[in-house]
Amino acid sequence: MIDLNLLRDEPELVRESQRLRGEDPELVDRIIDADARRRSSLAAFEGARAEQKSMGKQVATASADERPALLAKTKELAERVKAFQADATQAGNEFDELLRQIQNVVEGAPPGGEDDYIVVREVGQARDFTAEGFQPADHLAIGEGLRAIDTARGAKVSGSRFYYLTGIGARLELALLNAAVDCALRAGFTPVITPTLVKPEVMAGTGFLGRHSDEIYHLGTDDLYLVGTSEVALAGYHSDEIIDLSDGPLRYAGWSACYRREAGSHGKDVRGIIRVHQFHKVEMFSYTTVEDAAAEHQRLLALEEEMLALVDLPYRVIDTAAGDLGSSAARKFDCEAWLPSQQRYLELTSTSNCTTYQARRLSVRERTESGATRAVATLNGTLATTRWIVAILENHQQADGSVTVPEGLRPYLGGLEVLIPKA
């Protein structure tokens, strides 16, 4: 939810943001109309209600003679109050529904759609496998050779896009996630293991129930949603609270399973564990002041790059175009690692600045020096996911099917330096 005052004072700014996203700019004007209707009907209701309350007091103190006449009047007034209230409630609901449709106001993201990102920087050097004299295998072939990834049995038991991580595969994931938690701890984040089932209002509050709601698993019997990221649970953590940011941002590192339906991605990344229905992730989540949000966004990006350096992957950072932003994000940076088998980049991390959008929807506020309350900003960013295994196996593979363990990860694998294929 965006700031209503911004929409009133600078409607053109919001219209332009909607255009950049490829969304309807006229929604802004429909909201302004709905706001006017809401306010006039609210004034009518409140006036009638005030009258009703004061007459109620007269009834209480009236003598037995006066009472019948007063009661007749108040009875009639009660009808009017009820009607006015129904109008006001309806106008309020219409207004809320429209306001919730407006996506966050874009801040600095390049215009365009999915392919219109800007490459911020490229880091590290992709290996030249031709010069090394062998064809790089894909992560699944390597993983199967190591007895680390089993997609066949995953499909047998749970269906397509499910998998088992076995032996070194399981250890590799734990190592990565533990390294991510350590990275977060060093940076002052509080590690949190979150719920992965959340209520509708929390899912809606984070902005995931809009256009892409078919991406989300819903348990109808219990009306609960399976989270696609611990961001959801961490955003809900301080919902309906007034938090204290006077000592700096509140920073959490969520560890959770993540569930995604992957609707509409049929036939895409079907091989291996690149695009799966369930995976694990360590996710950073910060609550900051509005003023500090952009700087915090850079801090989260820096931590993501620290993790990528730890596992020694070549990658690039992209500034996502406005049309490819989630509805909550004002700006988003992705880190994409090089994928030798496919000669392309693969998204490993994503960090979004949601400014006050989620905080307004979830009612997370802070108290300013003057004693007033105002919405905080929220940001999130990936520190490690199961998918990282893909890039690690492929980039550190050797001609004989073994994989060199990146130095930064060795302490998390008991000093193991190389992963050897099993016969």
Added chain:
RNA sequence: GGAGACGUCGCAUAGUCCGGUCUAGUGCGCCACCCUGCUAAGGUGGUAACGGGGCAACCCGUUCGAGGGUUCGAAUCCCUCCGUCUCCGCCA
């Protein structure tokens, strides 16, 4: 799953049986000021969020776990739901 108790403005609690004087009282905490040579103590006042109108002091409305209902009027009566606690059952 069954039975019971409870949910009030930061915390604690009064009010609910018997609807109107509740504009929700009190204590603690917190803030400001006053007093006492320091400390401690004491005194006075203030102390929720959200929304609407002036856009400043102020006025009005909503909110007593949530949502419905009864009533001229609901913290108070009725219904449904949620949560917490205690006991029982079941599972681990």
